[in-house]
Amino acid sequence: MGKKEDNKKKKREALLTSAYLLFTEKGIQRTTISDIVKHASIAKGTFYLYFKDKYEIRDKLIAIRGARIIEKSCLALLDEEEMSFEDAIIFLADRVIDLFEQNKASLSFISKNLSVALFNRSNTEEEKNRCVELFNKIIERSGKTFRDENIMFYMVIELVNSTCYDCIINKAPVSMEMMRPELYKAIKSLLVQFESE
Amino acid sequence: MGKKEDNKKKKREALLTSAYLLFTEKGIQRTTISDIVKHASIAKGTFYLYFKDKYEIRDKLIAIRGARIIEKSCLALLDEEEMSFEDAIIFLADRVIDLFEQNKASLSFISKNLSVALFNRSNTEEEKNRCVELFNKIIERSGKTFRDENIMFYMVIELVNSTCYDCIINKAPVSMEMMRPELYKAIKSLLVQFESE
Amino acid sequence: MGKKEDNKKKKREALLTSAYLLFTEKGIQRTTISDIVKHASIAKGTFYLYFKDKYEIRDKLIAIRGARIIEKSCLALLDEEEMSFEDAIIFLADRVIDLFEQNKASLSFISKNLSVALFNRSNTEEEKNRCVELFNKIIERSGKTFRDENIMFYMVIELVNSTCYDCIINKAPVSMEMMRPELYKAIKSLLVQFESE
Amino acid sequence: MGKKEDNKKKKREALLTSAYLLFTEKGIQRTTISDIVKHASIAKGTFYLYFKDKYEIRDKLIAIRGARIIEKSCLALLDEEEMSFEDAIIFLADRVIDLFEQNKASLSFISKNLSVALFNRSNTEEEKNRCVELFNKIIERSGKTFRDENIMFYMVIELVNSTCYDCIINKAPVSMEMMRPELYKAIKSLLVQFESE
DNA sequence: TATGAATGAGGGTTCATTCAT
DNA sequence: CATGAATGAACCCTCATTCAT
Numbered sequence: 001m002g003k004k005e006d007n008k009k010k011k012r013e014a015l016l017t018s019a020y021l022l023f024t025e026k027g028i029q030r031t032t033i034s035d036i037v038k039h040a041s042i043a044k045g046t047f048y049l050y051f052k053d054k055y056e057i058r059d060k061l062i063a064i065r066g067a068r069i070i071e072k073s074c075l076a077l078l079d080e081e082e083m084s085f086e087d088a089i090i091f092l093a094d095r096v097i098d099l100f101e102q103n104k105a106s107l108s109f110i111s112k113n114l115s116v117a118l119f120n121r122s123n124t125e126e127e128k129n130r131c132v133e134l135f136n137k138i139i140e141r142s143g144k145t146f147r148d149e150n151i152m153f154y155m156v157i158e159l160v161n162s163t164c165y166d167c168i169i170n171k172a173p174v175s176m177e178m179m180r181p182e183l184y185k186a187i188k189s190l191l192v193q194f195e196s197e
Numbered sequence: 198m199g200k201k202e203d204n205k206k207k208k209r210e211a212l213l214t215s216a217y218l219l220f221t222e223k224g225i226q227r228t229t230i231s232d233i234v235k236h237a238s239i240a241k242g243t244f245y246l247y248f249k250d251k252y253e254i255r256d257k258l259i260a261i262r263g264a265r266i267i268e269k270s271c272l273a274l275l276d277e278e279e280m281s282f283e284d285a286i287i288f289l290a291d292r293v294i295d296l297f298e299q300n301k302a303s304l305s306f307i308s309k310n311l312s313v314a315l316f317n318r319s320n321t322e323e324e325k326n327r328c329v330e331l332f333n334k335i336i337e338r339s340g341k342t343f344r345d346e347n348i349m350f351y352m353v354i355e356l357v358n359s360t361c362y363d364c365i366i367n368k369a370p371v372s373m374e375m376m377r378p379e380l381y382k383a384i385k386s387l388l389v390q391f392e393s394e
Numbered sequence: 395m396g397k398k399e400d401n402k403k404k405k406r407e408a409l410l411t412s413a414y415l416l417f418t419e420k421g422i423q424r425t426t427i428s429d430i431v432k433h434a435s436i437a438k439g440t441f442y443l444y445f446k447d448k449y450e451i452r453d454k455l456i457a458i459r460g461a462r463i464i465e466k467s468c469l470a471l472l473d474e475e476e477m478s479f480e481d482a483i484i485f486l487a488d489r490v491i492d493l494f495e496q497n498k499a500s501l502s503f504i505s506k507n508l509s510v511a512l513f514n515r516s517n518t519e520e521e522k523n524r525c526v527e528l529f530n531k532i533i534e535r536s537g538k539t540f541r542d543e544n545i546m547f548y549m550v551i552e553l554v555n556s557t558c559y560d561c562i563i564n565k566a567p568v569s570m571e572m573m574r575p576e577l578y579k580a581i582k583s584l585l586v587q588f589e590s591e
Numbered sequence: 592m593g594k595k596e597d598n599k600k601k602k603r604e605a606l607l608t609s610a611y612l613l614f615t616e617k618g619i620q621r622t623t624i625s626d627i628v629k630h631a632s633i634a635k636g637t638f639y640l641y642f643k644d645k646y647e648i649r650d651k652l653i654a655i656r657g658a659r660i661i662e663k664s665c666l667a668l669l670d671e672e673e674m675s676f677e678d679a680i681i682f683l684a685d686r687v688i689d690l691f692e693q694n695k696a697s698l699s700f701i702s703k704n705l706s707v708a709l710f711n712r713s714n715t716e717e718e719k720n721r722c723v724e725l726f727n728k729i730i731e732r733s734g735k736t737f738r739d740e741n742i743m744f745y746m747v748i749e750l751v752n753s754t755c756y757d758c759i760i761n762k763a764p765v766s767m768e769m770m771r772p773e774l775y776k777a778i779k780s781l782l783v784q785f786e787s788e
Numbered sequence: 789t790a791t792g793a794a795t796g797a798g799g800g801t802t803c804a805t806t807c808a809t
Numbered sequence: 810c811a812t813g814a815a816t817g818a819a820c821c822c823t824c825a826t827t828c829a830t
Contacts, residue, residue, distance in 0.1 A: 008814080032799065043816045048801070112309040115363065119370040151379050154370045158359040159352065166312065166351075173316040173351045182348050185390055193386040205789090229824060240791040245826075402810090426803060437812040442805075506703040509757065513764040545773050548757075548764045549750065556749040560706065567710040567745045576742050583784040587776050595793075595830080602794090624821070634795045639822070795827075802820075809812080 012050050014040040019057045020065065024105035028058055059116075066110050066117030067127035069099050070157075074134035085142035086191055090184050092138075093160045100164045101176065108169055114161040115154055145196050152194040156187055209247050211237040216254045217262065221302035225255055256313075263307055263314030264324035266296050267354075271331035282339035283388055287381050289335075290357045297361045298373065305366055311358040312351055342393050349391040353384055406444050408434040413451045414459065418499035422452055453510075460504050460511030461521035463493050464551075468528035479536035480585055484578050486532075487554045494558045495570065502563055508555040509548055539590045546588040550581055603641050605631040610648045611656065615696035619649055650707075657701050657708030658718035660690050661748075665725035676733035677782055681775050683729075684751045691755045692767065699760055705752040706745055736787050743785040747778055 018039035022031040033054055037044050051057045073095035077088055100107040118131050135153055139146070146152055163183050167176040215236035219228040230251055234241050248254045270292035274285055297304040315328050332350055336343070343349055360380050364373040412433035416425040427448055431438050445451045467489035471482055490508075494501040512525050529547055533540070540546055557577050561570040609630035613622040624645055628635050642648045664686035668679055691698040709722050726744055730737070737743055754774050758767040 011815090033801090034799080044800090045802075045817065046815055049814070053800080112359070115359075115370075116367075119363070120367065148379065150370050151376065154363075155356065155360075155379075155383055158363075159356065162309070162312075162355040162359060163352075166316070166355075170313075170317065173312075173347050179348065182345065182352075186352055186387055189386040189390040190383055193382055208790095230826090231824065234792095241825090242792065242827080243790055246789075250825075405811095427805090428803070431813095438804090439806075439813065440811055443810075447804075506753070509753075509764075510761075513757070514761065542773065544764050545770065549754075549773075549777055552753040552757075553746065553750065556703070556706075556753060557746075560710070560745075560749075564707075564711065567706075567741050573742065576739065576746075579784055580746055580781055583780040584777055587780040599793080623819080625819090635821090636796065636823075637794055640793070644821080791828100791830080793827105793829100795825100797824105799823075800821095803818100804816100806814105806816075807812100808814100 011040075011042060011046065014042060015047060015050055015057065016061060016064070020061050020109075023058065023061065024109050028054070028109075062110055062113050063117050063120065064127055065106060066114045067131050069096060069106075069110075069114070070117060070131045071127075071134065072099065074131070074138065077138065078134075082141065085139075085144055086188050088138055088142065089156060089187060089191060093156070093183065093187060096160055097164055097176065097180065100168060104168060107164055110161075112158075112161055112165050115157045118157070119150070119154060146194045147196050148194065152191065155190055159183065159186060159190070208237075208239060208243065211239060212244065212247055212254065213258060213261070216251075217258050217306075220255065220258065221306045225251070225306070259307055259310050260314050260317065261324055262303060263311045264328050266293060266303075266307075266311070267314060267328045268324075268331065269296065271328070271335065274335065275331075279338065282336075282341055283385050285335055285339065286353060286384060286388060290353070290380065290384060293357055294361055294373065294377065298365060301365060304361055307358075309355075309358055309362050312354045315354070316347070316351060343391045344393050345391065349388065352387055356380065356383060356387070405434075405436060405440065408436060409441065409444055409451065410455060410458070413448075414455050414503075417452065417455065418503045422448070422503070456504055456507050457511050457514065458521055459500060460508045461525050463490060463500075463504075463508070464511060464525045465521075465528065466493065468525070468532065471532065472528075476535065479533075479538055480582050482532055482536065483550060483581060483585060487550070487577065487581060490554055491558055491570065491574065495562060498562060501558055504555075506552075506555055506559050509551045512551070513544070513548060540588045541590050542588065546585065549584055553577065553580060553584070602631075602633060602637065605633060606638060606641055606648065607652060607655070611652050611700075614649065614652065615700050619645070619700070653701055653704050654708045654711065655718055656697060657705045658722050660687055660697075660701075660705070661708060661722045662718075662725065663690060665722070665729065668729065669725075673732065676730075676735055677779050679729055679733065680747060680778060680782060684747070684774065684778060687751055688755055688767065688771065692759060695759060698755055701752075703749075703752055703756050706748045709748070710741070710745060737785045738787050739785065743782065746781055750774065750777060750781070 015036060019031070019036045022035050022039060025031075026035075031054070033047055034044065036054075036057075037047050051060070073092045076095050077091050080091065083091065118128055135149070139149060160183065163179050164176065166172055167174060167179045212233060216228070216233045219232050219236060222228075223232075228251070230244055231241065233251075233254070234244050248257075270289045273292050274288050277288065280288065315325055332346070336346060357380065360376050361373065363369055364371060364376045409430060413425070413430045416429050416433060419425075420429075425448070427441055428438065430448075430451070431441050445454075467486045470489050471485050474485065477485070512522055529543070533543060554577065557573050558570065560566055561568060561573045606627060610622070610627045613626050613630060616622075617626075622645070624638055625635065627645075627648070628638050642651070664683045667686050668682050671682065674682065709719055726740070730740060751774065754770050755767065757763055758765060758770045
């Protein structure tokens with residue numbers, strides 16, 4: 001019967017949601033498993049039926065939340081009129097930066113690990129696949145071909161994520177405002193670099 | 198009397214050395230203050246005369262060890278014959294990657310925080326200054342001028358550090374071997390971008 | 395229907411076998427009911443249909459395994475040619491010591507509780523009876539009569555079991571090798587003591 | 592300064608006393624470290640400065656309390672008029688049985704481990720030595736010599752301890768009352784056995 | 789300044805037991 | 810009868826921090 005299965009999924013979901021809320025609110029260090037299960041209205045022992053420890057749930061959440069950010073941005077792009085590939089990627093970067101600026105706690109939580117959502121081996125789930133599909137669709141629309149799309153996307157993501165983290169959270173080396181135009185130029189020069197002649 | 202001063206410096210040094218050893222050996226989480234003071238042959242209470250907590254000593258160490266990596270690379274470069282600016286930066290990147298590959302524990306410890314060695318506000322010490330001076334010397338030698346050297350260096354460092362961490366530690370998205378040529382092309386395209394016309 | 399009965403017996407047997415294996419392998423403390431049912435491929439709740447708790451199954455196992463050791467030794471004796479009563483008991487002791495030396499985990503598990511196999515009130519099962527019968531047969535064969543056979547057997551068993559446990563497991567006060575001749579002399583003097591005039 | 596040292600000894604003593612009280616009152620399984628420290632008015636963490644775990648304190652206590660029983664009995668003997676060696680040992684056994692009958696909780700706690708007080712390697716402390724000295728004094732007074740005094744004492748202790756435990760706690764195979772005369776005869780026959788001609 | 793024994797809150801984790809299926 | 814997910818009390822133990830010396 002699916003009832004049990006359903007219940008299990010719900011429990012898992014509740015743990016993930018509660019953990020994310022607490023992690024972004026109080027930080028990972030100061031969030032205890034007790035906090036998480038209390039917030040999720042689940043027994044403490046039950047936590048261990050779903051996750052090995054606090055760090056497993058954190059890693060899973062980084063992947064999920066990172067993927068969500070990328071997905072949202074891609075979907076926003078697909079709603080837009082067609083534009084050049086460079087502009088499309090800049091548009092994406094712009095969306096990601098906006099989302100992070102609107103949700104600094106999320107950025108603080110994801111830290112510089114946005115790319116694990118796409119490239120980490122342990123993350124074999126659908127989130128990853130959905131993002132990869134969206135990226136492929138964007139490339140397709142551009143009609144261009146690239147030397148190594150994975151590495152290209154990886155570098156762009158790293159550059160965007162790093163600058164967001166440092167400029168928004170640490171406010172160093174400069175503010176995000178000041179960084180933004182430089183970042184866009186940098187991304188453009190990177191993309192050109194990856195086009196196959 | 199300078200002897201007391203000396204002794205204090207030695208104690209501080211011992212704590213830093215021991216902490217670094219243990220952090221790289223067992224990880225930060227699993228290293229306790231007890232471990233650190235035991236290894237440094239110092240009393241537990243004394244720790245608190247020098248550092249607020251484990252995370253203060255960690256942050257200090259990331260800055261010190263990061264700066265050391267950059268410094269070493271810069272000094273190696275200054276030993277070389279003159280070369281073009283692009284080649285000089287590639288040479289630097291190459292040195293940094295080599296150092297990290299030779300010392301994965303150090304990379305694991307520094308994680309994606311290499312740039313704090315140079316750009317973090319809280320890091321007001323000499324390490325930072327030495328690195329900045331070295332960078333300035335390199336630029337000087339090139340005879341070129343750049344739109345914003347800080348941001349340029351920041352981006353290159355982030356790109357090198359990120360790819361090292363992901364490719365060497367996580368082996369994703371590709372191996373460091375495969376990443377290296379792509380990284381160099383990317384760095385070159387970035388640098389050109391920053392030259393003032 | 396006997397099939398259900400059979401199945402129940404098999405389950406019980408499986409639990410006993412698994413528990414014994416784990417108890418001797420990892421110790422009683424470190425063996426959990428979860429471990430036992432997992433090893434027996436039985437559901438957790440089912441355990442409680444057969445035993446009250448871990449200690450009930452442990453006590454049952456000590457009785458069973460203790461009885462098995464004594465039985466084996468007695469049967470070995472009955473295979474031998476006739477010999478004097480003293481020699482017969484020494485032969486038995488010898489067999490028991492050998493069995494324990496070959497299976498230290500079993501000795502460690504039974505500890506100093508070998509006699510419960512025969513004399514514990516709660517142990518009302520067939521194992522006990524089989525051993526008692528074998529002892530009676532041995533006495534019968536000897537043609538002798540004794541003041542109190544039960545106490546005599548009890549003392550011999552205690553002496554053999556204690557020395558085995560201390561000398562084989564703890565290696566104190568001396569090795570089993572050194573203890574053996576002394577033990578045999580002691581047993582002989584005990585037996586003489588119990589003969590009715 | 593001895594003040595700190597003194598305090599440490601007192602703490603250790605308090606832990607031992609409290610643990611013994613609770614072990615004999617509620618059993619080892621049902622006594623928690625929390626119980627012990629609470630009863631001793633000591634902080635939980637402090638327990639671990641003195642003992643590794645509950646089982647270390649238990650083992651230490653078995654040795655201490657076992658030694659105390661033997662010591663008391665020996666001292667009672669030395670108060671008596673001279674008597675034959677056999678009678679002296681019977682007197683000792685008698686005292687031990689009496690002490691155990693008066694304090695069944697203590698017997699239950701020591702279980703069949705009385706001899707570890709004297710023969711366990713890990714127990715290197717003064718308790719052991721005091722008992723050994725007392726035994727030597729008794730032998731000296733008897734003017735006799737024995738083949739192996741250690742093994743002799745060990746066997747007598749084991750026999751007394753085993754019968755006490757089984758007859759007093761388990762009331763099997765017979766009551767202590769019924770066992771006592773048989774035990775004395777057995778001890779006597781054992782002792783004769785060990786005399787060197 | 790330096791010490792390290794003492795603290796005790798609260799961390800993670802276990803596991804016997806229950807009970808709806 | 811059998812199941813096994815869920816429970817949650819209770820466990821052990823850690824360890825940052827204090828403070829009398």
